[in-house]
Amino acid sequence: MKKITFICLGNICRSPMAEFVMKDLIKKNKLEEFFFVTSAGTSGEHDGEGMHFGTKTKLESLNIKHQNFKSKKLTQKLCNESDFLITMDNSNFNNVLKKFNNVENKLLKMTDFAPDLGYNEVPDPWYSKNFDETYKIISLACENLLNFLKK
Ligand code: 4NP
Numbered sequence: 001m002k003k004i005t006f007i008c009l010g011n012i013c014r015s016p017m018a019e020f021v022m023k024d025l026i027k028k029n030k031l032e033e034f035f036f037v038t039s040a041g042t043s044g045e046h047d048g049e050g051m052h053f054g055t056k057t058k059l060e061s062l063n064i065k066h067q068n069f070k071s072k073k074l075t076q077k078l079c080n081e082s083d084f085l086i087t088m089d090n091s092n093f094n095n096v097l098k099k100f101n102n103v104e105n106k107l108l109k110m111t112d113f114a115p116d117l118g119y120n121e122v123p124d125p126w127y128s129k130n131f132d133e134t135y136k137i138i139s140l141a142c143e144n145l146l147n148f149l150k151k
Contacts, residue, residue, distance in 0.1 A: 001035070007039065012049060013054065013124065013125050014138065016055055017055045018086070021135075031146075040078055055131060088110050089122060089123075114140040122141075
């Protein structure tokens with residue numbers, strides 16, 4: 001069982017979207033027994049809250065399930081338990097590297113799995129309000145990530 005943790009700043013917009021898109025893909029590929037997926041934020045500012053309305057609306061428009069989600073802050077324990085820590089932008093990446101131990105070998109960036117789209121980071125829809133753009137990057141990156149992990 002491999003544990004994948006998606007990380008953004010607030011854990012209400014991008015990383016929950018990645019969590020549920022990835023869970024949906026894993027389910028469609030009948031690979032549930034091999035992967036555990038979760039998400040967390042570096043800020044902890046929205047701890048205990050549900051996901052952002054924009055993420056929820058996008059997932060629901062695609063019939064992607066998103067049950068029992070509560071925003072949580074990334075911890076050293078979650079870092080230790082995870083096999084892959086996948087960050088949404090450079091700031092998340094650098095924060096995780098700075099604040100947590102023994103993460104170097106499992107820390108990745110989401111956009112590395114969608115190089116053809118030409119993004120260096122997943123733009124934050126909290127500011128851009130563009131959840132379609134976020135989904136475009138996250139959905140392709142999740143597909144490529146799963147293909148990478150299946151090997
Ligand atoms: P996320 O977006 O990191 O994709 O969940 C944000 C959510 C909340 C805030 C910033 C980004 N905030 O400043 O509260």
